[in-house]
Amino acid sequence: MEIIAKRPEALTKEPFHYCPGCMHGVAHRLIAEAIDENGLINEIAGVAPVGCGVFAYKYFNFDMAEAAHGRAPAVATGIKRARPDMHVFTYQGDGDLAAIGTAEIVHAANRGEKISVFFINNAIYGMTGGQMAPTTLPNMKTTTSPYGRNVEDIGYPIRVCELLSTLVAPYYIERVSLLTSADIIKAKKAVEKAIRYNKENRGFTFVEFISTCPTNWGYEPEKARQWAKENMLPFFKPGVFRDKGEGVE
Amino acid sequence: MSKILMKGNEAIAEAAIRSGCRLYFAYPITPQSELIEYMAKMMPKVNGTFIQAESEVAAINMVYGAAGSGKRVMTSSSSPGISLKMEGISYIAGAELPCVIVNVQRGGPGLGDIQPAQGDYFQATKGGGHGDYRLIVLAPSSVQEFADMASEAFDLADKYRNPVMILADGMLGQMMEPVEFKPAKTDAELQELANQHLSWCICPNADGDKKHHHEINSLELDPQVLEKHVLDLYKKYAEIEKNEARYETYNVSDDNEVLCVAWGTASRVVKSAINEVMKEGKSVGLIRPIRVWPYPYDAIKQAIGKNVKKVYVFELNSGQMVEDVKIAVEGKVPVDFWGKLGGVVFTPAEIKEKLETCF
Secondary structure (H helix, E strand, C coil): CCCCCCCCCCECCCCCCCCCCCCHHHHHHHHHHHHHHCCCCCCEEEEECCCHHHHHHHHECCEEEECCCCCHHHHHHHHHHHCCCCEEEEEEEHHHHHHHCHHHHHHHHHHCCCEEEEEEECCEECCCCCEECCCCCCCCCECCECCCCCHHHHCCCCCHHHHHCCCCCCCEEEEEECCCHHHHHHHHHHHHHHHHHHHCCCCCEEEEEECCCHHHHCCCHHHHHHHHHHHHHHHCCCEEEEEHHHCEC | CCCEEEEHHHHHHHHHHHCCCCEEEECCCCCCHHHHHHHHHHHHHHCCEEEECCCHHHHHHHHHHHHHCCCCEEEEECHHHHHHHHHHHHHHHHCCCCEEEEEEEECCCCCCCCCECCCCHHHHHHCCCCCCCCCEEECCCCHHHHHHHHHHHHHHHHHHCCEEEEEEEHHHHHCEEEECCCCCCCHHHHHHHHHCCCCCCCCCCCCCCCCCCCEECCCCCCHHHHHHHHHHHHHHHHHHHHHCCCEEEECCCCCCCEEEECCHHHHHHHHHHHHHHHHCCCCEEEEEECEEECCCHHHHHHHCCCCCCEEEEEECCCCCCHHHHHHHHCCCCCEEEEECCCCCCCCHHHHHHHHHCCC
């Protein structure tokens, strides 16, 4: 009998703790598949964030470090510099990467650290219970923007891909969506490219995933995807911002 | 090897490289800047890694990553920068990672000034970061000792898988003294050092069939499991307390009427003052803790002879070590304190004057 679908070798058997409809599991699987396909399982290390992805170190079936909030790119820098023969990635959410860890992501990208960063943007803090994120949309209600995000008071959401694209060093920057099956197939290609560039030590690679948080948005998973399609994608437009391998500068 | 005249900041950097440190991450701050500059100059020559990090916070987290990869790694800073590193230090202690942190102390609190001080004693020995943990803290009093402590610090860090702090000050960092270095580690020794942590650290999986899943982590949500982890840490700390206290005695004898306790730069001034009062026929001894955690309580207790009327603590702070001295003295004789603050360093004449009031 031919096996046509199985658990990637790069995932442990630990069941995910994520809520129904959450997209972290999809993103984990895409990364694990890309690691399998590139034959990297014996020479890769990941860095987990603080946020809903905090237990990522339990799910990936290779060496993992759990970083302090926002510090994953600095921790990954330390690992990559200590073990240049290994390949290193971070997995971070929007609060971790675009608020408390802004300095670390910008400077790791600016140094052109030869690491991959996978960035889940669901416009909210999930783990702590639905507070406003640096990527929360204008007028969007959260537990700490109960009247809606007031851009006059707290500013606009940060577009991280666009921000990092102002730097010279990054090798590959792409924003993808996980909202439909077709989007996930496109996302898989982006993840595979980031991991392949990482394997070839080409430079800093960055993939942002537009995803949802049904629990904290207060929507059914299907409605959450619809909402994200209508509200997030116009503000956070998917696309390739940098791909030095394909001549996109 | 002959002696070279060197600043303490440069000597500790050279000694760290000779001890096998090939990764160094830091951020510039006075009065330790010669250290980061020396590393910037020398690391490329030994195929090492030097990164001037975007912040103290990033630097200590780079240390976390490199230490979690089982390699000898160091960072350095001065007081305000060490405060910023405290988050990462707590994580490093919790995850039981070996590394060395150098603090070239300056006056505080806050931005304070850039003169020598000892105001970070509490931070270094009693906590600093959050949670139940301990740092091993080495306290040099000369450029030579500062340099010698590099290999000692790395060996202790590796032995106990614990962060080690070298608690110097702006005086030791800035002044030049003759220093003699130990021979540099050979390539074979470096290889051996790199292999000692392979059972737990982030490293390539050499055995393709048998996957390894090493976790570098300080998170544990189950309170019972976390409690056990912290209790295990404290078993390790008890072992360190049993084995690793170090101190120097200076002129300690049964004739002593006053016993001084001082550490680091302050102890040098106290020694000069003791030499002077001895000429007047007064007997004064000194205990100098060479390591301030674990603390040499027994040494102080034993040094209190039948004639000691007072124990006198001299520090370049507000008396942060007095509590430890009182624990050692157990109320047998009065413990007095005198110090200078804000980066002012006392003179031998001032200490002599204080000692003379005891007779």
